[in-house]
Amino acid sequence: MSKQRTVSRREILKSTAMAAAGSAALFGQAPAVVTTRRFRAWVTRGGGTSRTTLQELTLRPVTGRQLVVRTEATNLCYSNVGAVLGPLNNPGAAPGTAPRGGGPAAGPGGGRAIVQGHGGVGIVEAVGPEVRRVKAGDRVCVSGTPQCGSCYQCLRGRADMCQFLARQGPNDLFPIADMSDGTAVYANSLIGGLAELMVTNEEWVVPIFTKAAPADLGMVCSCVSVAGLGATTCPTLAPVQPASIVDVVGCGPLGLSAVQGARIAGASTIIAIDSVKARRDVALQVGATHVLDPLADRNVVQRVRELSSTPNNRLWSGGRDSGGLLGGAGADYVIEAAGADAVAPKVEASPDPTGILALQQAYDMCAPGGHVVTTSLPRGKVTISAVTFAIGGKTHHAGQAGGANPMRDIPRFVELLDKKQYNAKALATTVVPIQGMLDAYEQVAYRTTITAIMTA
Ligand SMILES: [Zn+2]
Numbered sequence: 001m002s003k004q005r006t007v008s009r010r011e012i013l014k015s016t017a018m019a020a021a022g023s024a025a026l027f028g029q030a031p032a033v034v035t036t037r038r039f040r041a042w043v044t045r046g047g048g049t050s051r052t053t054l055q056e057l058t059l060r061p062v063t064g065r066q067l068v069v070r071t072e073a074t075n076l077c078y079s080n081v082g083a084v085l086g087p088l089n090n091p092g093a094a095p096g097t098a099p100r101g102g103g104p105a106a107g108p109g110g111g112r113a114i115v116q117g118h119g120g121v122g123i124v125e126a127v128g129p130e131v132r133r134v135k136a137g138d139r140v141c142v143s144g145t146p147q148c149g150s151c152y153q154c155l156r157g158r159a160d161m162c163q164f165l166a167r168q169g170p171n172d173l174f175p176i177a178d179m180s181d182g183t184a185v186y187a188n189s190l191i192g193g194l195a196e197l198m199v200t201n202e203e204w205v206v207p208i209f210t211k212a213a214p215a216d217l218g219m220v221c222s223c224v225s226v227a228g229l230g231a232t233t234c235p236t237l238a239p240v241q242p243a244s245i246v247d248v249v250g251c252g253p254l255g256l257s258a259v260q261g262a263r264i265a266g267a268s269t270i271i272a273i274d275s276v277k278a279r280r281d282v283a284l285q286v287g288a289t290h291v292l293d294p295l296a297d298r299n300v301v302q303r304v305r306e307l308s309s310t311p312n313n314r315l316w317s318g319g320r321d322s323g324g325l326l327g328g329a330g331a332d333y334v335i336e337a338a339g340a341d342a343v344a345p346k347v348e349a350s351p352d353p354t355g356i357l358a359l360q361q362a363y364d365m366c367a368p369g370g371h372v373v374t375t376s377l378p379r380g381k382v383t384i385s386a387v388t389f390a391i392g393g394k395t396h397h398a399g400q401a402g403g404a405n406p407m408r409d410i411p412r413f414v415e416l417l418d419k420k421q422y423n424a425k426a427l428a429t430t431v432v433p434i435q436g437m438l439d440a441y442e443q444v445a446y447r448t449t450i451t452a453i454m455t456a
């Protein structure tokens with residue numbers, strides 16, 4: 001029997017670390033940053049409705065590709081309502097209403113202390129030794145969607161699906177800070193926006209060069225605004241063409257950003273659909289040419305087809321007729337942005353709290369040859385006509401963040417804000433300092449505001 005030399009795992013790790021240290025020296029990177037700052041953060045622990053409390057934490061040292069961002073503003077995303085506020089007046093929503101990135105660990109049975117919040121804007125305060133994308137003092141968007149630039153999806157132009165996005169489950173998170181009793185605290189989505197400091201990885205940050213006010217910047221850089229602007233203006237999915245007919249189904253901050261994106265892209269008809277009158281009013285303010293109430297207009301699909309009719313119905317002259325599977329009736333682009341209710345709203349009810357009806361109607365109101373872009377978080381399964389699905393000529397685009405490629409597109413969206421093409425104030429209808437976060441999140445949960453921005 002030949003004697004083999006065994007190589008221990010320790011030796012391999014040691015040699016790999018030496019190689020990494022060598023490459024770090026090659027790129028002239030800084031030594032590891034040791035910082036033990038104290039900061040305030042909303043920490044979510046256990047179940048129940050009082051799971052989230054404001055705590056003073058001590059930051060752990062950052063290393064590797066980690067960096068610390070001093071938070072200027074963060075959006076209180078509706079998708080995190082359950083994780084932050086717990087079981088409110090919930091209309092049968094499943095516990096798995098999927099708060100993003102590490103949320104379940106903070107729910108019942110999850111023992112970890114987590115700072116929720118999956119995005120924000122701020123100033124880089126410290127960087128780990130391997131960080132190259134940004135440096136201390138840079139203003140950055142901490143994007144809810146990362147972009148590594150080197151994974152399978154990023155290399156195929158689908159940075160909205162960057163596989164680092166999946167590397168934020170409970171087992172991927174690392175402690176970023178400690179509570180005064182020594183409890184380790186983790187950051188939701190590797191971001192933890194509901195705090196004075198965010199600890200994230202460089203894949204999640206986009207440097208931005210602007211003097212915009214923090215709340216406005218926090219709005220346009222939020223996951224919802226990026227998704228709405230992405231779904232309408234990014235080349236990834238189905239960018240809206242000038243003089244086209246666009247429907248936006250659901251006018252939360254994402255849908256209202258899609259309305260604005262459609263306007264910016266030059267759509268001639270923008271039909272916004274929502275049961276909440278205040279949201280329809282904002283839709284008209286930011287660019288919708290028509291609004292529909294799906295509760296009053298029971299047949300919104302038919303109404304959209306009527307509104308989508310064009311002056312020219314002569315088939316020999318490029319016109320559309322209104323009929324059937326092969327007709328031209330309907331919108332050229334439909335942006336679906338409804339999604340499921342996390343709790344029953346205190347304003348007008350949704351036509352369907354699961355969000356499925358909105359998905360079906362979005363598909364049905366699209367013209368043959370048109371595009372359906374879905375962006376929401378619905379609950380359940382969709383039933384659509386098999387024949388239409390198979391040969392109806394409608395193209396469905398599904399993507400994270402509306403297909404936005406963070407490094408390419410977020411600076412463009414900030415430019416739209418700076419040039420006053422994007423109206424952030426119309427959407428950020430509640431702006432609160434850190435201590436007002438819980439009250440503001442309840443407004444988001446009950447839909448009594450469009451969305452809320454926490455400044456820190
Ligand atoms: Zn979000």
Ligand SMILES: [Zn+2]
Pocket residue numbers: 146147148149150151152153154155159161162163164
């Ligand atoms: Zn990637």
